[in-house]
Amino acid sequence: MRIPHELQLAIEHETGKVERSLLAQASAQLTRQYQAADFASPVITTAAQRAAYLAVRFPATYAATWHVLSEGRRLAAETEIGSVLDLGAGPGTALFAAAEIFPALQRATLIESDAALTNLGRGMAAQSPLSAVRNASWLRHDLRSGLPHSQHDLTIISYTLGELPAAAAELLVRQAWSCTKEFLVLIEPGTMRGFGVVHTARSLLIASGGHVLAPCPHDAACPLAGSDHDWCHFAQRVERTSQHRVLKGGSLGYEDEKFSYVVAARNSVPSARARILRHPRKLSGHVQLTLCGPRGIEQQTVTRSQKSIYKLARQAQWGDAWEGPEQVP
């Protein structure tokens, strides 16, 4: 995928205000900090770091959020989303994605502790062709001091929960859930640690009466929890601009953003039959799928003779829902 052109222009406008060597330095530091999951102190504190976030992280977090929200909408197409609450909003990444995906969106509230990042996001939002984005309310507030008592169809916490201490993250998930009328979406980096954060929140939400809409096709215990070498995560490919390529020191025209996520629904909505957990192995005359289903991890082989689902299996991608029937042992 490619981030919308007007967002790309807004990023170039903002990053153009920072001297190139400072931007490169801040981008390298930000990349290192995220790779090391080093959240002991605030990650984004200077103008150069804010610009670097826009240049090297925003496209990836936008892409992951877009992927997750698209899957939520696909599975619950009849649920109208008119309002969104974005917690730890940064420059409004999740709002930009949500407004693309939910055309009925009218009201957006963003909460973020960094005033300069809020100003930056507000400036970008002012250029948006979408009125829900232009008219969004941006609140400067520390998520550790509770949330305003308001209700929203959709609540999103993207790439923020893992920056909070565990007790504060748990409290935030409880409070976010009580603000949510339809769906609560949590997204974290697709690392073992990010998965751990999402998995803890998933258990909490199920215990609070929530239903998992995605990625899990069930509310049962996660079959990957507790593994010391495997974790549930997915990937979204996003095109890199030439500036992005230079700052990342890479030659590829794209990057694959790995993420873990959960979409919890207030009301039970049919989820997928199963979720594809690995790149399908597309071999001659058959496709091997690793699936997560209500009964745990399933290995399924779809052969050319299974005409109705063979075509689906050839097109299937890691992270997709799988609607083919369960394999009879």
Ligand SMILES: C[S@@+](CC[C@H](N)C(=O)[O-])C[C@H]1O[C@@H](n2cnc3c(N)ncnc32)[C@H](O)[C@@H]1O
């Ligand atoms: C990695 S950024 C994610 C931004 C955005 N959600 C995205 O997906 O691109 C994490 C954001 O959470 C904000 N944040 C972290 N701790 C916070 C807190 N206690 N209260 C409010 N915002 C917080 C940071 O300032 C930062 O903007």
